[in-house]
Amino acid sequence: MKKAVLIIFAIFALTGMSYADTSYTPDSFKKAQENGEKILLHFHADWCPTCSIQNKSLASLGKSGSLKGIHIFKVNYDKEDALKKELHVTAQATFISFYGTVETGRATGLTSEKDIKEFLDKNLISLTLKDQLRLLSASFANMIPPEKKKVMDEATEKLRISKLTDNALKVGQKAPQFSLKNSYGKMVSLKNLLKEGPVILTFYRGSWCPFCSAQLIAYQKHLSSFQKRGARLVAVTPEKPDLTSITHEKKKLGFDILTDNGNELAAKFGLVFGVPPELKEIYKEFGVDLEKTQGNPDWNLPVPATYVISRSGKIIYAFTDVDYTHRADPQDILNALAGIK
Structure with missing residues (x-):
């Protein structure tokens, strides 16, 4: 098992x-x-x-x-x-x-x-991405021992009760500026991205997460549609560049993955939570060691989130969810882009 x-x-x-x-x-x-x-x-x-x-x-x-x-x-x-x-x-x-x-x-x-x-x-x-996430959830449930799945579900429910996402940035607010390195060491800034058009900014947990992988692949399939609307897509993760470069190459992604050291940018968006001890032990048993993948001992993660930021720097679409099996649907992102005048 x-x-x-x-x-x-x-x-x-x-x-x-x-x-x-x-x-x-x-x-x-x-x-x-x-x-x-x-x-x-x-x-x-x-x-x-x-x-x-x-x-x-x-x-x-x-x-x-x-x-x-x-x-x-x-x-x-x-x-x-x-x-x-x-x-x-x-x-x-x-x-x-x-x-x-x-x-x-x-x-x-x-x-x-x-x-x-x-x-x-x-x-x-x-x-669709929703179909894939639903099927992944069902497949995942078949793979995980019930007692461990219970701990994982309880951790998600505690996050929901904490109302973490109530404090996350919302539509109408200004997105914080950032400059982060991509998988190959190039600095990418929101300021420069917005010069080219609206920005789709998506936060994901890591390459070890199958739901994150499904999301990245789905967004890659819709990349040309995003670009036709003048948008730039960038993904943000706390993982180290040596891991994001592997993800970028294996999945043949046409957009940048940026490393958010210590989840500093995610914290500015109000997305960060600490992995509780009981969940930390399960992750380690599953071979997931955030200290190694992120390069720090914090054991923090961002909740899944996707934002569309207009050229003025204002957030026009915001998706945040404490449930790691849920992600922003590409069509919702396209609808938000279509509403930009």
Whole structure:
């Protein structure tokens, strides 16, 4: 169990890659689920003509880039009786999609590229950020021992009761100026960013957080839409640059990640809280050591928050939530940008 949790807290290493097509083994499938990957199981048989057509369609979709980020497992229908029983599969030529440990869809007999792509779009590729966070939460709940999940949920509830976000900066207030280094040591300032247009400023906890990873990836997918509205997106985290550079490169992000040493900027926005001792012990057991990732002994984190700042420096959109499974939806950000005159 500890190993499983360590994996789910890791960076989604396969995100953004070309698709993977491998033969099914119980261990590899389990690892992909624990990694929070987008998975397609293809139950096939060598004697099945429908399966052969499906293989050709999948190969063609793969060449066109339509399967990017999906891990496909070819399951031998005649040999994997245990998996068939577990998943209640009664026919070859069956597709089952998973987001982590959560099944998102299944279909039997699809053969055309169009039909297979529509199935994948609906159940894996076109999942909204809200969909992904919901599925991650369900997958996460399956991975975490109940007693530890209870401590984590109680910590979130205590934050809610504390009304921490009541004191966070709100719409209409001025955003504090800042100058922070990006992943490669370049200084980035709000003043200079605002010269180019409105700024989307998002705070996240760290690369160890799968919900943060899903958020960054979703924002990357919407980056061109943000840019068409003249906006610059920057992410802020208390993690050290050697870790943010890994995140930046692995996720192929087209926006800066800035290191907020000691959560100083997050504190100015009213977003910082201290990790309680009981949660600190659980994090350490899961392999998350904030002292190492942040380079200080404080064990502080920002609550998830996203702001849209107009060129005048005024906040025109603010999302803050003590629940780490919630994030600002890209469409809400676009709506805020559309309202700028």
